[in-house]
Amino acid sequence: MTTIDVYRPVPTAGEAPPQLVLAERRSLAGARLVIINNGKPRTGELLGAIAAELTTRYSLGSVQLFSKPSASAPITAEQALALATTADVALTGLGDCAGCSACSLQDALIMERNGRPATVVISEPFQSLIASFSSKLGALGYPVTVVPHPVSSRSSDELARVAAQVAATVAGHLSDVRAGVPSAR
Amino acid sequence: MSDLLTLEDADLQDYFNNEGWTDGLPVIAPTPVRVTAMLAGAELDGDELLGSVSTHGVAMSAQHAAVAAVMAGCRPDYFPVVVAALGAALDPAFNLAVACTSTGGASILVIVSGPLADEIGMNARHNALASGNRANATIGRSVRLAATNLLRTKVDGIDGTSLGHPGKYTFCVAEREPTTWTTLRGDLGYGPEDTTVTVLGAAAPLQIANHLNGTAEGVAASLAAAMRVPSQFTTGKGGAQYVVVLGPEHEAALAGAGWSRRHVQSWLRAHSEVAARELADAGIGLEVGSHHSMEPDERGMLVTVESDEDVIVLTAGGAGAGWSAVVPNWAPKKHSSSVTRRVRLRGEGLPPCGPDGCVIDWDAMERHS
Numbered sequence: 169m170t171t172i173d174v175y176r177p178v179p180t181a182g183e184a185p186p187q188l189v190l191a192e193r194r195s196l197a198g199a200r201l202v203i204i205n206n207g208k209p210r211t212g213e214l215l216g217a218i219a220a221e222l223t224t225r226y227s228l229g230s231v232q233l234f235s236k237p238s239a240s241a242p243i244t245a246e247q248a249l250a251l252a253t254t255a256d257v258a259l260t261g262l263g264d265c266a267g268c269s270a271c272s273l274q275d276a277l278i279m280e281r282n283g284r285p286a287t288v289v290i291s292e293p294f295q296s297l298i299a300s301f302s303s304k305l306g307a308l309g310y311p312v313t314v315v316p317h318p319v320s321s322r323s324s325d326e327l328a329r330v331a332a333q334v335a336a337t338v339a340g341h342l343s344d345v346r347a348g349v350p351s352a353r
Numbered sequence: 354m355s356d357l358l359t360l361e362d363a364d365l366q367d368y369f370n371n372e373g374w375t376d377g378l379p380v381i382a383p384t385p386v387r388v389t390a391m392l393a394g395a396e397l398d399g400d401e402l403l404g405s406v407s408t409h410g411v412a413m414s415a416q417h418a419a420v421a422a423v424m425a426g427c428r429p430d431y432f433p434v435v436v437a438a439l440g441a442a443l444d445p446a447f448n449l450a451v452a453c454t455s456t457g458g459a460s461i462l463v464i465v466s467g468p469l470a471d472e473i474g475m476n477a478r479h480n481a482l483a484s485g486n487r488a489n490a491t492i493g494r495s496v497r498l499a500a501t502n503l504l505r506t507k508v509d510g511i512d513g514t515s516l517g518h519p520g521k522y523t524f525c526v527a528e529r530e531p532t533t534w535t536t537l538r539g540d541l542g543y544g545p546e547d548t549t550v551t552v553l554g555a556a557a558p559l560q561i562a563n564h565l566n567g568t569a570e571g572v573a574a575s576l577a578a579a580m581r582v583p584s585q586f587t588t589g590k591g592g593a594q595y596v597v598v599l600g601p602e603h604e605a606a607l608a609g610a611g612w613s614r615r616h617v618q619s620w621l622r623a624h625s626e627v628a629a630r631e632l633a634d635a636g637i638g639l640e641v642g643s644h645h646s647m648e649p650d651e652r653g654m655l656v657t658v659e660s661d662e663d664v665i666v667l668t669a670g671g672a673g674a675g676w677s678a679v680v681p682n683w684a685p686k687k688h689s690s691s692v693t694r695r696v697r698l699r700g701e702g703l704p705p706c707g708p709d710g711c712v713i714d715w716d717a718m719e720r721h722s
Contacts, residue, residue: 170362175383175420177374177502179411180356207644238644240451240688242408266513267451267688274408297454300510304409 185306188277191285193344194256196226201342202255203231204275206239209320210327211262215289217331218259218338226339229256240267242274252282257342263290263298263312264319270301277307287341289334291317311341357385369424373507376498376522380424391419394429395436396699403436403703404443406450406504413443413503415703421499425523426491430473433696435495436703437550438463441692442500448689452554453506456513457586459683460520461496462555462596464667466538467548469696470527477529479671482558482598482678493525496552518557526598528667533608537667540614541693548696551665553596554682554689556585561677563603569610572603572675573617577624579679581657583635589627589655590645592685594663597621598678600670618661625657625664645685665691 201222203215212233219231232255236243243251251258258279263269269290276286290298290312302310315330322330339345360368365382369375381387392399392415399416406413415436422435442449442461452459465475476486484490506512514521528537538549559582563575580588580595587593597617599607607617629639629649639647639655649655658664663686670676682689697703 171359172362172365172382172384173357173359174365175385175388175416176356176358177369177383177417177420177424177498178372178505178508179417179503185410209640209643212642236644238687240448240455240684265456266511267455269513270450270454270511271408294513297511297513304505304509304511 188280188305188307188310191280191283193285193342196222196228196257196339196343196345198227198229199256199343200230200232200254201228202251202258203233204243204251204258204260204272205233205235206260206262206268206272207236208239208262208264208268210322213324214315214319214327214331215259215261217328218289218335221331221335222339225335226343226345240271242271243278245278248278248282252279252284255284258284258286259289259338259342260286261289262319263288263294264317266294266297269294269298273298273301273310273312274305277305277310285342287311287313287338289313289315291315291319293317313338313341374502375424376494378522381426383420383423387423388416388419391422391427391429391432392416394432394699395697397436397703401703403439406443408450409504411503413439413499417503418495418499421502422491422495425494425498426487427495428473428487431488431492433698434465434469434473434492434548434550437694437696438492438496438552439499441550441552441694442496444692446690447552447554447692449500450504452689453500453504454512455684456515457556457683458514458517458521459554459556459689460518460524461493461500462520462553462680463493463496463525464528464537464551464553464596464665465525465548466528466536466551466667467696468546469548475527477527477669481526481529481669481671489525489527490523493523497521497523520555520557524555526669529601529669531604531608531668534604534614534668537665543695549693550696551691551693553594553665553680553691554684555596556681556683558678558680561679562675564675567606569607569612572606573620574624576677576679577621580621580625581627583627583632583637585681586683587681587685588657589629589632589639589647590685591656591659592645592687593625593657594665594682594686594691595621595658596665596667596680598670598680599666599668600676601668601672602675603677604668614666615661617666618664621664622658622661626654627657629653629655644687
């Protein structure tokens, strides 16, 4: 048998990126939530409905909307810094395609790095993709919120039901409450 | 910088394929001798940088590109074209990460305009968009392999392409020098002695047949009809970019009637507008409150192409019946836009990072690495 030396065609695996330290979770009562909407169809409606559920169940202080001009790029460092001064927690999405899921995941991680608990809402088919990308970005096992696919063709009533179903999960990801059990601030 | 590994020669294909480093086709072994020869084809050092994808925290070295070019089967004299194409694809405006992972399944269409295409033996005539020419085939394949391996899309399972199309193996076309018109590179502001490379994140091409109407209006109308297909993702969203590959007969019909390339671009842009009713008839809903603007004007019309420059017209193909092709971008240009770079010839070196060279945002790299 003959051996040959060849170059590995992918970037040399360096040290694993340091695991992201998640922002400290507190109570949602009185918290200021920012929705980072990537503009995918029906995203504003779904994330708005989730925020409404959180307000009702956990007494959010306020809800702010930030609309990205494109789903294909994460928020900038400057935008994240500005959002972190006006919000305590962040809800990003919608990840119902591959490129946009990755960018909305990055939105959430950028907010975490700015000290703001976050979660990204994705639809079912993109769970493994986001799990891989989370690991790649040093956020192995990052908690995401999964909703049924598709989102864009559902009725408003259906989206409201989805929001009600995942609100406790979102609260669990964003705060120190156990899923479904509100805590005092 | 890529690192070396030692393999049994007979195991190479299975090993590379199983690692997720190939497109499924066999590859040429990227040995140090071959990679060094490839770099010499553009007189580059392996550690020179072509650009980066800051959201993934990775930069592409010339050696990475050379390894991909060897694997794809390139000859070293093709490598300057590959380098220019990768420089364009790494421009942030192209958004390589999304172009290589989107469910929409974009290919990286490489358009070469200039004398180097002929010098290295590229084909711009029969089968201009198809198989049969080593330079066309391997330049396009090199760009694809270099991009996907840089991002580790297959290795890490992050390419979410639902269907894709065959252009994801390779998609490269050379401009056939027009008979009467200016060249593509000339219209982009480059000189006749220059060779340029334009990249577009492309959906599958639509082949256009018009054999019975030799008028300029007739040919143009058949092209425009393919640029407002209701079920094409970009239709009516205002951000479409189209590569219009004119067969020689269709170019002759347009040029013979006195139409300039600029006029063709403008006419096709105007006639790519689509009635909202046509989308509804095709079962396509209008996005409301989304990142795409789909609000009909007072005539009930939606813009598909925003500006004349978004219609990239070139001539290619063999003489014969009236065929052309229209290649849409896979998503509106706010997500990924075409980018052009001039090919640096051997000995010319890479330009410093800047508007016409590599773009590396080191701060963003740091944030995402």
